[in-house]
Amino acid sequence: MDFIADIEQAIEHRYPGTLLSLVQGGQMPTLLLNRKWVVRVLFVLRDEFDFESLMCETASDKRDRIVLIYHLFSTKRRRKLAVKTELPGDDLRVETAEEVWRAANWYEREIFDLFGVEFVGHSDLVRIMLPPDWIGHPLRKDYVPAPEYHGMKIEW
Amino acid sequence: MVTTRSTLHTQEMILNMGPHHPSTHGVLRLILRLDGEVVEGVIPDVGYLHRGIEKIGEGLTYRQFIPYTDRIEYLASMNMNHLYCMAVEKLAGIEVPERAEYIRVIMAELNRIISHIIGCGALAMDLGAFTPFLYGVVEREKCNDLMEMTCGQRLTYNYLRIGGVSQDLPQGFEEKTEKFLNEIKDRWDEINKLISANEIFIQRLANVAVLSVEDAFSYNITGPNLRACGVDWDLRRDEPYSVYDRFDFQVPVGRGERGAVGDCYNRYMIRVREVYESIKIVHQALNRIPVGDVMAKVSKLFKPPAGEVFMRAENPRGEMAVFIESDGSDKPYRIKFKAPSFNALAVFNKICRGHMVSDLAAVIGSFDIVMPEVDR
Numbered sequence: 001m002d003f004i005a006d007i008e009q010a011i012e013h014r015y016p017g018t019l020l021s022l023v024q025g026g027q028m029p030t031l032l033l034n035r036k037w038v039v040r041v042l043f044v045l046r047d048e049f050d051f052e053s054l055m056c057e058t059a060s061d062k063r064d065r066i067v068l069i070y071h072l073f074s075t076k077r078r079r080k081l082a083v084k085t086e087l088p089g090d091d092l093r094v095e096t097a098e099e100v101w102r103a104a105n106w107y108e109r110e111i112f113d114l115f116g117v118e119f120v121g122h123s124d125l126v127r128i129m130l131p132p133d134w135i136g137h138p139l140r141k142d143y144v145p146a147p148e149y150h151g152m153k154i155e156w
Numbered sequence: 157m158v159t160t161r162s163t164l165h166t167q168e169m170i171l172n173m174g175p176h177h178p179s180t181h182g183v184l185r186l187i188l189r190l191d192g193e194v195v196e197g198v199i200p201d202v203g204y205l206h207r208g209i210e211k212i213g214e215g216l217t218y219r220q221f222i223p224y225t226d227r228i229e230y231l232a233s234m235n236m237n238h239l240y241c242m243a244v245e246k247l248a249g250i251e252v253p254e255r256a257e258y259i260r261v262i263m264a265e266l267n268r269i270i271s272h273i274i275g276c277g278a279l280a281m282d283l284g285a286f287t288p289f290l291y292g293v294v295e296r297e298k299c300n301d302l303m304e305m306t307c308g309q310r311l312t313y314n315y316l317r318i319g320g321v322s323q324d325l326p327q328g329f330e331e332k333t334e335k336f337l338n339e340i341k342d343r344w345d346e347i348n349k350l351i352s353a354n355e356i357f358i359q360r361l362a363n364v365a366v367l368s369v370e371d372a373f374s375y376n377i378t379g380p381n382l383r384a385c386g387v388d389w390d391l392r393r394d395e396p397y398s399v400y401d402r403f404d405f406q407v408p409v410g411r412g413e414r415g416a417v418g419d420c421y422n423r424y425m426i427r428v429r430e431v432y433e434s435i436k437i438v439h440q441a442l443n444r445i446p447v448g449d450v451m452a453k454v455s456k457l458f459k460p461p462a463g464e465v466f467m468r469a470e471n472p473r474g475e476m477a478v479f480i481e482s483d484g485s486d487k488p489y490r491i492k493f494k495a496p497s498f499n500a501l502a503v504f505n506k507i508c509r510g511h512m513v514s515d516l517a518a519v520i521g522s523f524d525i526v527m528p529e530v531d532r
Contacts, residue, residue: 027246027466052373055468056477056494069479071466075373075389082466103376106502114210129203129531138211
C-alpha cells in the first residue's frame with residue numbers, strides 16, 4: 001500500500017489538484033486525473049515508478065463525456081495501474097502520450113478513428129482501421145452508419 | 157564504359173508491398189520507402205480486415221460473443237475463448253470446476269503447439285523452404301482431429317463457455333492426445349534438424365531486425381517476441397491464471413545463439429523451444445486431470461454486476477488483453493481487445509530501416525503477425 005501512497009504524494013506534490021480520486025481494491029488501483037496534466041503525470045509514473053510499458057490505452061463513451069483509460073504495467077515491480085481521465089463531450093482534446101510510450105502512437109490513432117478524440121501533438125493522427133473518407137466514429141454510442149459508402153448499400 | 161554509383165542518377169522510390177502478397181500473412185499493406193533495395197522506411201497500412209468486432213460485441217449478450225473471439229485470432233481460438241471466458245468469470249465472480257480448468261489448459265497448450273507449427277513453418281516457407289511447412293501441417297491436421305472429436309470444429313472452436321466448457325472430453329481423448337504428443341515431438345525434432353541449423357536459414361535471420369529491450373517495453377511487445385530480447389517474463393509462470401501454477405515448465409529466453417539477442421533468429425528459436433514446453437504441460441495436465449463437473453452453475457439470463465475487468469493471457473503471439481466494462485445489463489457496455497500483433501506491427505518502421513526488401517518477409521514471419529487480431 002506504501003507504493004500507492006508514494007504515487008499519491010508525488011502527484012500531489014508536483015501537480016496539486018490533479019488527482020481527482022483514487023480507487024483501491026479490485027483488480028488494480030485506479031487513478032482519476034485531471035486531463036490537463038495527465039501526460040505529465042504519466043511521465044512521472046514511467047520515470048519514478050518504473051511503469052515501463054503501456055499495456056493498453058482505450059476509451060469508453062459515456063454519452064456526455066468520453067473516458068480515456070491507460071493500463072500501465074511494471075515488469076520490474078510486478079504492478080499494474082489504471083489511469084483514467086475524462087473528456088467533456090464538447091471538447092474532446094487531450095495531450096498525446098506518444099512521447100511517454102511509443103505504443104501510444106497506434107493506440108491513439110485507433111481511439112481517434114473510432115471515438116473521435118483529438119490527441120494534441122500527435123505525430124501522425126490519421127485513421128487506422130477505417131478508410132480516410134469515412135464519416136463518423138463507430139464506437140460512439142450515438143453513431144449511426146451512413147446509408148451509403150461509395151455506392152455500396154446494405155438493405156437491412 | 158564503367159558507370160559508377162556517383163554518375164548514376166538515383167532517386168528514392170515508394171513501393172507497395174501488399175495488401176495481397178504471399179508473405180504478408182493476410183491482408184497487410186506495407187508502404188516502403190526504398191533506396192535501391194535498401195529499406196529506408198516502412199509504413200504499415202492496416203484495417204483491411206476490420207469487422208468492427210468491438211462494436212458488434214456491444215449488441216450481443218456475453219454468451220453470444222464467444223464465437224466472435226474465435227474470429228479475432230483464428231490460429232489460437234482456444235486461447236481467445238479462454239481469455240474472454242476468464243475475464244467474464246472474473247467480472248461475475250464465477251468459480252470454474254477444476255476439471256474444466258484442466259481441459260482449458262490442455263486445449264490452450266495444444267492450440268499453442270499448432271499455432272507455433274504454423275508460425276515457424278510459414279516463416280521457413282516465406283524464406284523459400286517449403287518442406288517444413290508441409291511436414292508441420294500434417295501434424296496440425298492430427299491435432300485438428302483431436303479438436304474436432306472434442307468440440308466438432310477444426311479451426312474456430314467455440315468450445316469454452318462462461319463457467320466451464322461446453323462438453324466433457326470424449327472417450328479415448330487421453331490416449332489419442334498422448335499418441336499425438338509423442339508423434340509431434342519426433343516430428344518437431346525432425347523439422348528442427350531440417351531448418352534450425354541450416355546455414356542459409358541462419359544467414360537470413362541472424363542479426364536481422366534486432367529489437368532492443370527498451371523498444372520492446374516502449375512499444376509493449378510481449379510474449380515470445382519479448383522473450384527473444386532476453387527478458388525472462390511469461391504470464392503463465394509470473395502471473396499465473398487458470399491452473400498454470402501447478403505445472404512444471406521452463407520459459408525459453410533469447411540467448412543470441414547465432415547473432416544478436418532480439419533478432420529474427422531468436423524469435424524463431426523461442427517458438428521452437430516453446431513447443432517442447434507446451435508438450436510437457438499437456439503431459440502433466442493429462443496425468444493429473446481430476447474427475448468431476450465441467451460446467452459451473454450459471455443462470456440462463458446471465459447479467460454480471462456493473463464494473464470493469466482487465467485481463468491478459470499468454471497467447472501464442474504474445475499477451476492478448478481484454479477490457480470489459482459492464483453496466484449490469486446482459487450485454488457488455490464496452491469491450492476492447494488489445495492484440496500483440498498490433499504492437500508488433502507498430503515497431504516495424506523502427507527496426508526494418510537499413511535492411512533489404514527480402515528481409516521484410518523474414519521480419520513479418522518472425523514476429524508471427526496475424527492480421528485479423530490487428531484489425532479486429
